[in-house]
Amino acid sequence: MSYPIIELLLTLVEKICVIVVIAYLITRTKYFMEILDKKFTLKNRVILILIFGAVSIFGTYSGIEIFGAFANVQDLGPMIAGLIGGPVIGVGAGLIGGVHRYFLGGFTCVPCSLATVLAGLFGGIVYLLRKGKFIGVPGAVLFAALMETFHMILVLIIARPYSEAVVIVEDFSIPMIFSNSLGMFFFAFIISNLIKERETAEERDKYFDELERKRYELKIAHDIQQSFLPDAIPVLKGFDLAALNLPAKEVGGDFYDFILVSEDKIGVTIADVSGNGVPAALFMALSRTIVRANATRSPGVADVIQDANRLITSDAKSGMFVTLFYAILDLREKTLTYVNAGHNPPVMFKGKTGELIMLKAKGIALGALEDIKLEERKIILNSGDVVVFYTDGVTEAVDDREEQFGEERLFKAIKENHNLSAKDIIEKINEETLSFCGKQPQFDDITLMALKAE
Amino acid sequence: MEIEEKNVDNVAIISLNGRLDAYASNEVERSINALIDKGSVRIVVNFDGVGYISSSGLRVMLASLKRLKKVQGTIKLACLKPYVKEVFDIAGFTQLFEFYEREEEAVNSFKGWEL
Numbered sequence: 001m002s003y004p005i006i007e008l009l010l011t012l013v014e015k016i017c018v019i020v021v022i023a024y025l026i027t028r029t030k031y032f033m034e035i036l037d038k039k040f041t042l043k044n045r046v047i048l049i050l051i052f053g054a055v056s057i058f059g060t061y062s063g064i065e066i067f068g069a070f071a072n073v074q075d076l077g078p079m080i081a082g083l084i085g086g087p088v089i090g091v092g093a094g095l096i097g098g099v100h101r102y103f104l105g106g107f108t109c110v111p112c113s114l115a116t117v118l119a120g121l122f123g124g125i126v127y128l129l130r131k132g133k134f135i136g137v138p139g140a141v142l143f144a145a146l147m148e149t150f151h152m153i154l155v156l157i158i159a160r161p162y163s164e165a166v167v168i169v170e171d172f173s174i175p176m177i178f179s180n181s182l183g184m185f186f187f188a189f190i191i192s193n194l195i196k197e198r199e200t201a202e203e204r205d206k207y208f209d210e211l212e213r214k215r216y217e218l219k220i221a222h223d224i225q226q227s228f229l230p231d232a233i234p235v236l237k238g239f240d241l242a243a244l245n246l247p248a249k250e251v252g253g254d255f256y257d258f259i260l261v262s263e264d265k266i267g268v269t270i271a272d273v274s275g276n277g278v279p280a281a282l283f284m285a286l287s288r289t290i291v292r293a294n295a296t297r298s299p300g301v302a303d304v305i306q307d308a309n310r311l312i313t314s315d316a317k318s319g320m321f322v323t324l325f326y327a328i329l330d331l332r333e334k335t336l337t338y339v340n341a342g343h344n345p346p347v348m349f350k351g352k353t354g355e356l357i358m359l360k361a362k363g364i365a366l367g368a369l370e371d372i373k374l375e376e377r378k379i380i381l382n383s384g385d386v387v388v389f390y391t392d393g394v395t396e397a398v399d400d401r402e403e404q405f406g407e408e409r410l411f412k413a414i415k416e417n418h419n420l421s422a423k424d425i426i427e428k429i430n431e432e433t434l435s436f437c438g439k440q441p442q443f444d445d446i447t448l449m450a451l452k453a454e
Numbered sequence: 455m456e457i458e459e460k461n462v463d464n465v466a467i468i469s470l471n472g473r474l475d476a477y478a479s480n481e482v483e484r485s486i487n488a489l490i491d492k493g494s495v496r497i498v499v500n501f502d503g504v505g506y507i508s509s510s511g512l513r514v515m516l517a518s519l520k521r522l523k524k525v526q527g528t529i530k531l532a533c534l535k536p537y538v539k540e541v542f543d544i545a546g547f548t549q550l551f552e553f554y555e556r557e558e559e560a561v562n563s564f565k566g567w568e569l
Contacts, residue, residue: 319517
């Protein structure tokens with residue numbers, strides 16, 4: 001015994017390790033979880049009583065020799081049982097430990113076994129006072145210290161001869177209070193951590209559920225929005241038409257539409273609502289419906305969109321607006337009469353000369369001003385002419401150096417592919433955009449439409 | 455997005471620095487709304503540090519303008535880079551806003567306004 005302090009510490013660490021392992025194993029059982037969740041059954045009550053009763057018996061035998069005195073932790077099991085399971089489990093475990101202690105005999109057997117039962121009862125009372133909520137680490141340690149002090153007082157009151165009781169208490173009280181508090185510290189620490197972990201897990205599960213629900217709602221919103229787009233591209237005599245819409249998120253603010261105005265007149269529109277995501281999608285639904293309703297009733301162009309603008313503006317809170325290009329394609333005349341309400345001008349490729357013409361016209365995005373005047377223009381479409389309509393998701397697509405795809409690349413793609421069908425032209429342009437962006441995610445909705453005169 | 459605010463001759467000036475994309479637009483909208491809530495009716499936005507503006511950026515400017523018009527105020531734009539000006543142009547918004555080459559010009563244009 002050359003290093004008594006070190007030996008003492010080693011013994012203490014060993015005992016603590018045992019308690020930590022016991023605490024860990026107990027707290028991981030299904031029954032312990034059920035008790036934490038307040039799902040009491042006869043079975044889990046009995047099992048916890050048996051377990052913590054066993055811990056109490058183990059505590060009686062595994063005394064720690066401190067400062068020449070022998071301290072035991074037989075009260076620890078019932079205290080914890082009471083703190084986490086209430087008076088029934090606490091007293092149950094206390095009775096097992098207490099009865100066992102009683103039959104070990106000795107002149108302190110009555111106060112010691114009584115203290116063990118009371119440890120479970122008091123733990124249970126704390127449980128009731130806290131309405132079943134675990135008291136936490138500092139509270140549990142304080143409770144253990146007070147309980148052991150009370151244990152010592154019981155010895156003084158009950159054990160006889162009194163003089164020997166005094167000796168016992170003088171020698172034992174500090175190590176008893178210390179070792180039980182320390183044991184309680186580790187138990188309470190593990191339990192507190194477990195409770196926190198479970199709370200975090202519960203919050204996480206709730207968050208994921210919520211996320212899953214949102215994703216599902218957006219999926220439905222996506223399907224509804226896609227149903228707003230034309231189901232099929234109309235087959236037009238003398239013209240080849242194709243369209244493509246790729247929202248950046250589940251839902252987007254771009255749309256295109258074909259509206260049959262009369263037998264040989266078809267309204268063609270492409271539009272882009274400011275911003276993206278759900279707000280843009282809602283505004284898109286509104287704008288698309290208003291434009292369609294107005295266009296179906298009138299063969300006009302500027303007046304149709306100006307009227308639509310009035311309705312859209314009255315609903316355009318928080319500065320929402322929509323840029324829109326609207327044209328009437330006359331199949332007999334082979335002309336395109338259009339207005340441009342602040343939209344990126346579509347590009348017309350002249351088959352004969354190979355030149356590119358921007359379909360610009362004086363106008364302003366819809367939703368900004370109540371009364372607007374849109375300039376109406378008319379172009380003739382000759383065989384081989386191609387008009388490519390697009391939204392800024394195409395030209396503003398960026399690569400990893402934040403360089404934009406830009407109009408020049410779009411013009412080049414149109415020139416190179418004008419011989420293809422309308423469908424292949426837009427697919428080529430889309431491929432070019434995608435390969436330009438590389439791994440950069442798509443930031444904005446992309447909509448492309450091509451009209452080719454045959 | 456860096457947003458700087460100052461006040462010259464009772465005109466609130468907001469200087470923007472960065473890309474005015476969808477995310478930055480929310481920040482800018484909050485700043486301008488805070489100014490309007492505090493009673494500012496004469497606002498100049500300095501676009502000197504803005505190289506890119508998305509439609510969300512346009513929306514914020516339009517929303518601010520609409521709000522200010524209701525209280526007899528307005529928002530004026532200064533120092534726009536050609537690309538940014540073009541975005542306003544395409545949407546037709548040059549009809550809605552007053553544009554100035556320099557911040558001081560925008561501020562001075564408010565002289566003679568009744569508060």
